[in-house]
Amino acid sequence: MLLPLKVRSVELKNRIVVSPMAQYKAVDGVVGDWHLMHLGARAVGGAALVMVEMTSPTPEGRITPGCPGLWNDEQQAALQRIVAFTHAHSSASMGLQLGHSGPKGSTQLGWHDIDEPLHDGNWPLIAASPVAYGPQNQVPRAMTRADMDATTAAFVASTRRAAAAGFDWLELHCAHGYLLSAFICPLTNQRTDEYGGSLENRCRYPLEVFAAVRAAWPADKPMSVRISAHDWAPGGNTPDDAIAIARLFKAAGCDVIDVSSGQTTRQARPVYGRMYQTPFADRIRNEVDILTMAVGAITEADHANSIIGAGRADLCAVARPHLADPAWTLHEAAKLQTRAIDWPAPYLSGRDQLYREVVRQQSLQPAVPKADPAESA
Ligand SMILES: Cc1cc2nc3c(=O)[nH]c(=O)nc-3n(C[C@H](O)[C@H](O)[C@H](O)COP(=O)(O)O)c2cc1C
Numbered sequence: 001m002l003l004p005l006k007v008r009s010v011e012l013k014n015r016i017v018v019s020p021m022a023q024y025k026a027v028d029g030v031v032g033d034w035h036l037m038h039l040g041a042r043a044v045g046g047a048a049l050v051m052v053e054m055t056s057p058t059p060e061g062r063i064t065p066g067c068p069g070l071w072n073d074e075q076q077a078a079l080q081r082i083v084a085f086t087h088a089h090s091s092a093s094m095g096l097q098l099g100h101s102g103p104k105g106s107t108q109l110g111w112h113d114i115d116e117p118l119h120d121g122n123w124p125l126i127a128a129s130p131v132a133y134g135p136q137n138q139v140p141r142a143m144t145r146a147d148m149d150a151t152t153a154a155f156v157a158s159t160r161r162a163a164a165a166g167f168d169w170l171e172l173h174c175a176h177g178y179l180l181s182a183f184i185c186p187l188t189n190q191r192t193d194e195y196g197g198s199l200e201n202r203c204r205y206p207l208e209v210f211a212a213v214r215a216a217w218p219a220d221k222p223m224s225v226r227i228s229a230h231d232w233a234p235g236g237n238t239p240d241d242a243i244a245i246a247r248l249f250k251a252a253g254c255d256v257i258d259v260s261s262g263q264t265t266r267q268a269r270p271v272y273g274r275m276y277q278t279p280f281a282d283r284i285r286n287e288v289d290i291l292t293m294a295v296g297a298i299t300e301a302d303h304a305n306s307i308i309g310a311g312r313a314d315l316c317a318v319a320r321p322h323l324a325d326p327a328w329t330l331h332e333a334a335k336l337q338t339r340a341i342d343w344p345a346p347y348l349s350g351r352d353q354l355y356r357e358v359v360r361q362q363s364l365q366p367a368v369p370k371a372d373p374a375e376s377a
Contacts, residue, residue: 001304002333002340005048005314007255007291009220010093010168012048012315014341015308016329019295019319020051020097020171020226022067024109029062029069031078036085042322043086043094044344046329049315050092052079054099054173057154060123061100061179064109070098070158080165087166091342095169096162097226098155098213102179103127103140103188126151128183128205129190134266142191148205151179152212159216170217172210175228176263180206184245185228185264187236199241203248214253224256224293225249229280232261232268239280246284257284258293258317275303282312293317301332334358 002014018039025034035052043050055068062069069075083094101107106122107115116136126147127140143151155172162170174180182188183205189196195205214223227249229242237245246257259281262270270276277296285292294313298304304316321328333341334354343351 001301001308001316001329002338003308005291007169007222010222012093013091014046014048014329015315016047016049016304017095017293017315017317018042018045018047018050018322019317020053020095020173021319021323022053022063022110024064024066024111026066026068029056029059029067029071029075031068031075031082035068035078036082038326039082039094040085040089041326043090043092044347045322045325045327046331046333046341046343047092047318047322049095049169050086051095051097051169051171051317052082052167054097054101054178055079055158056100057098057158058100058151060105060126061102061151061154063101063105063178064107065118065121066109067101070096070161071154076161076165079162079167083166090344093168094166095171095224096165096167097171097173098158098162099173100151100155100179101125102177102182103131103133103137104177106138127179128188128195128202131182131188131190133177143205148208152209155209156212156216159213163216163218163221167221169222169224170213171224171226171258172206172213173226174206174210175226175258175260177228177265180209181228181264185231185237187231187233187265187267199237199244200248203245207248207252210249210252210254222255223253224258225254226258226260228261228264229259229277229284230261230270231264232270233265234267236265236268239283242280242284243287246288246290250288250290254290256291256293256315257281257288258295259284259313260295273297274299275307278307278312281307285313286311291315295319301336304332 125140281292281294293315295317
């Protein structure tokens with residue numbers, strides 16, 4: 001997990017990515033001091049790539065009123081401050097996840113009733129088809145050609161702003177039931193035009209957005225696409241479909257498929273477990289021959305090392321463990337007693353004490369477990 005990886009011109013120092021995580025702390029789409037602290041702490045915490053949470057190209061494309069946007073100068077300057085800080089004080093690369101909430105927009109902050117509508121101040125939703133995410137959610141309006149063109153143009157404008165803000169990496173969010181995902185998922189796309197029906201048709205609009213964004217994003221900088229590789233629901237996309245979806249994005253110039261799953265329908269019944277989405281990343285990597293990012297319940301270095309070492313994925317995105325520990329990568333490396341990772345200079349004495357403490361704690365563990373007296377009775 002500590003081996004470098006070069007993607008286009010970006011040299012990632014290792015294989016750990018801070019997965020995008022909504023903080024619900026933006027005001028009018030503008031990130032603030034919370035984000036500087038949150039992203040800054042994780043950038044000095046050892047991961048190679050730090051992804052900013054889903055950021056919307058339009059006000060209506062935000063998931064909640066606390067989600068960031070990138071449609072005006074103030075939002076761009078606020079993100080630029082964070083990128084400048086992390087570039088000045090860490091060796092992490094910075095990524096932005098661009099996404100439009102579509103049918104899952106206008107909902108409450110994550111620690112309130114997640115995915116449920118606001119108590120007041122709801123805004124109208126657009127989607128592939130008029131399919132509500134749940135019984136309480138608004139029925140979205142099916143996008144017209146004009147909606148599609150306007151939304152694509154907004155994605156392109158945000159892409160230019162992301163490049164100007166200095167981001168190294170751009171991810172297009174096509175997972176979790178949001179706008180582009182809702183086109184790909186057959187349960188939420190009921191269109192009868194060339195944007196519905198077959199998998200190729202359902203991917204057509206997300207691919208149009210990808211192509212437009214890719215053309216506006218600097219050619220030497222990488223792009224990833226996050227997909228839901230399994231809808232975990234009858235009639236939904238399966239891991240076989242994910243292979244076809246990945247092939248389409250690869251042909252369009254995508255560098256990395258970020259392989260998530262689910263959250264496209266409330267009927268989903270995912271089977272959780274450690275590294276539970278890695279089999280999908282493994283299949284895509286090895287059948288489609290494209291770099292993949294595994295994500296989901298990767299909680300220790302052993303997981304990441306076995307995923308990378310076995311060729312199941314090229315990168316491991318780690319989300320919740322990074323909420324508990326901003327320096328997850330540094331701390332996992334200490335447990336392995338490897339010095340192949342740099343600590344921030346002001347923290348070096350903390351590093352040295354931690355490495356000694358790990359040795360002391362490991363030496364306290366009995367090499368051979370003591371016999372259980374009950375067994376000899
Ligand atoms: C608080 C929180 C916010 C999240 N926000 C996003 C997001 O903005 N975009 C996204 O693609 N995934 C988001 N996710 C999903 C994570 O990126 C990740 O895919 C998921 O938590 C599984 O990884 P983990 O088991 O390491 O937590 C979020 C997860 C959490 C816990």
